[in-house]
Amino acid sequence: MKNLKYLDLLAQKYDSEEKVATEIINLEAILDLPKGTEHFVSDLHGEYQAFQHVLRNGSGNVKVKIRDLFEDVLDEKELNGFATLVYYPEEKIKLIKSHFSTKQELHDWYIEMIECMLKLVAYASSKYTRSKLRKALPKQFVYIIEELLYKTDEFKNKKEYYAKMVEQIIALGQADKLIIGLAYTTQRLVVDHLHVVGDIYDRGPDPHKIVDTLIDYHSVDIQWGNHDVLWLGAFAGSKVCLANIIRICARYNNLDIIEDVYGINLRPLLNLAEKYYDDNPAFHPKRISGEQLTEQEQMQITKIHQAISIIQFKLESPIIKRRPCFDMTDRLLLEKVNYGKNEATLYGINYKLENTCFATINPEQPDELLEEEQQVMDKLLFSFQHSEKLARHMNFIMKKGSLYLKYNGNLLIHGCIPLDENGDMEKMEIEGKEYAGRELLDVFERYLRYSFARPEETDDFATDMVWYLWTGEKSSLFGKREMTTFERYFIKEKETHKERKNPYYYLREDEEMCRKMLAEFDLNPDHGRIINGHTPVKEIDGENPIKANGKMLVIDGGFSKAYQSTTGIAGYTLLYNSYGMQLVAHQLFNSKDEVLSNETDVLSVKRLVDEELERKKVRETNIGEELIQEINNLNNLREYRYMN
Numbered sequence: 001m002k003n004l005k006y007l008d009l010l011a012q013k014y015d016s017e018e019k020v021a022t023e024i025i026n027l028e029a030i031l032d033l034p035k036g037t038e039h040f041v042s043d044l045h046g047e048y049q050a051f052q053h054v055l056r057n058g059s060g061n062v063k064v065k066i067r068d069l070f071e072d073v074l075d076e077k078e079l080n081g082f083a084t085l086v087y088y089p090e091e092k093i094k095l096i097k098s099h100f101s102t103k104q105e106l107h108d109w110y111i112e113m114i115e116c117m118l119k120l121v122a123y124a125s126s127k128y129t130r131s132k133l134r135k136a137l138p139k140q141f142v143y144i145i146e147e148l149l150y151k152t153d154e155f156k157n158k159k160e161y162y163a164k165m166v167e168q169i170i171a172l173g174q175a176d177k178l179i180i181g182l183a184y185t186t187q188r189l190v191v192d193h194l195h196v197v198g199d200i201y202d203r204g205p206d207p208h209k210i211v212d213t214l215i216d217y218h219s220v221d222i223q224w225g226n227h228d229v230l231w232l233g234a235f236a237g238s239k240v241c242l243a244n245i246i247r248i249c250a251r252y253n254n255l256d257i258i259e260d261v262y263g264i265n266l267r268p269l270l271n272l273a274e275k276y277y278d279d280n281p282a283f284h285p286k287r288i289s290g291e292q293l294t295e296q297e298q299m300q301i302t303k304i305h306q307a308i309s310i311i312q313f314k315l316e317s318p319i320i321k322r323r324p325c326f327d328m329t330d331r332l333l334l335e336k337v338n339y340g341k342n343e344a345t346l347y348g349i350n351y352k353l354e355n356t357c358f359a360t361i362n363p364e365q366p367d368e369l370l371e372e373e374q375q376v377m378d379k380l381l382f383s384f385q386h387s388e389k390l391a392r393h394m395n396f397i398m399k400k401g402s403l404y405l406k407y408n409g410n411l412l413i414h415g416c417i418p419l420d421e422n423g424d425m426e427k428m429e430i431e432g433k434e435y436a437g438r439e440l441l442d443v444f445e446r447y448l449r450y451s452f453a454r455p456e457e458t459d460d461f462a463t464d465m466v467w468y469l470w471t472g473e474k475s476s477l478f479g480k481r482e483m484t485t486f487e488r489y490f491i492k493e494k495e496t497h498k499e500r501k502n503p504y505y506y507l508r509e510d511e512e513m514c515r516k517m518l519a520e521f522d523l524n525p526d527h528g529r530i531i532n533g534h535t536p537v538k539e540i541d542g543e544n545p546i547k548a549n550g551k552m553l554v555i556d557g558g559f560s561k562a563y564q565s566t567t568g569i570a571g572y573t574l575l576y577n578s579y580g581m582q583l584v585a586h587q588l589f590n591s592k593d594e595v596l597s598n599e600t601d602v603l604s605v606k607r608l609v610d611e612e613l614e615r616k617k618v619r620e621t622n623i624g625e626e627l628i629q630e631i632n633n634l635n636n637l638r639e640y641r642y643m644n
């Protein structure tokens, strides 16, 4: 029995047989187009400029198209110059114009560039429908561009008409805007869909700009990273998540993000910090890009950094105590300190503590917050939850995000699927029930969504669970047994800093294991792959991002400047087009200005992961499945309404 109500509704939109037929024809044709290009990035960590560059060059895809088209007519320098124009059109046009001495030179350049840009757009859009191309065109020029794109020289009648059009564009001072618009259209066309496999936030200076870019992006999904969940958790009412965020911002000299970008007043925290803390080398902010701080600024940050770290440690305790299922009593560190001797006994070993700053700690009850500390946190949480901009960003990340995603046969996940040493899905008991594998991840996600929907609840199980996702040993986002923040600040012995990884991280080298995990998520192990972020691939040490015979791809190469010395590169990205998958390793990206003046694109080395024997079509994708469903509905409508 077909759903007649639904068909009646559908009939309102398709109210004639011809309309139904037209749509069926259209959708059937789309199914046979080549699959759109997917672009995967991860671990952006606030590095907006580097991210912009990768978006603008489509991980090298723009250059490929330019080469395909113009290799025979342009030399290497010209190819590079043209590519730079496509990446940064506004700035590049300015630069180029400053080199012309006559109007005629500029005019000729316009004619040539408009022609080249049109060719490029036509080529980059050749696997899409006209309607999709139209959506990608600069609004104000749609009509003109379409006329120029679809010109046919078959009958010579219109030759002058086209030439006139271009002349007029130039004469009316619209050429810059047209070229800029076409450059952005190209950028948009080379990537059909973007996946952000987690960790937009923390360490780098501009996560908010990344989110703004994603909000405007034509097609995107996000797999939350542990750092993103930390921000979501804070917004959802978790004070300990909030303390972590501020601590990390202080540590990386990024308090501007809190104060200036999201408009949260740090004055109360600063006052508290000034009262109880002094200089302390363990809490000096990191300075990655060599920015200068005055002594006074550095001192302020150092004090805030200590104040918020101690608040964080205090806030962790009651959660660990009230949630036995987190199994974290080992991490009740403040209680393991001998405050008189400045020592701590961890896992049976006694360590001397250094750089301590325990002025607000009552040894009798170390996790007790001072009245002032409580007030500071209340105020901070209130402003955090009432920042309009933050609300916009967090809502977007919730809406577009999930803990994992099944997309075109692949499994996208930031951290891991918790495993035990035997390669079985690791179990966790939550509120009296055991979960593992996919079920565990689904339950994690449910708690996160529940907590996010109830920001006024700050100490309930769901909110605590979000913090667990950040730091718990069975969290699919953290993937480590413990987070040794306390030890890193206060204990010299490096062995205490180690964070043991979940067995997943060595088991994932094994193809059989990856097949098993794909099957756990109902994906076809013959075709699917796991796409992972989170752990920097140390190219420097010869680590290979392509693991388990290609079943596992790890694309965290370290956009994060802070981690580039350990990875040796500036990040991996992945492209998946109708011909197969390619992994792209990006060399260090310094600045846009460097790209503009040298015209050397940051070198991107491509590695073929896999080549499709036959070009993949839309029919074989997630979207294809939806279209097939739509076609079925339309066929049903046709039968029901027009065939009787």
Ligand SMILES: O=P(O)(O)OC[C@H]1O[C@](O)(COP(=O)(O)O)[C@@H](O)[C@@H]1O
Binding pocket: 199, 226, 227, 251, 480, 483, 484, 485, 499, 534, 535
């Ligand atoms: O490098 P930092 O700022 O000290 O941070 C280290 C902390 O970050 C983490 O690596 C988590 O961040 P990632 O998701 O980027 O790995 C923790 O495991 C570790 O304690």
Ligand SMILES: [Mn+2]
Binding pocket: 199, 225, 226, 227, 414, 533, 534, 535
């Ligand atoms: Mn991570």
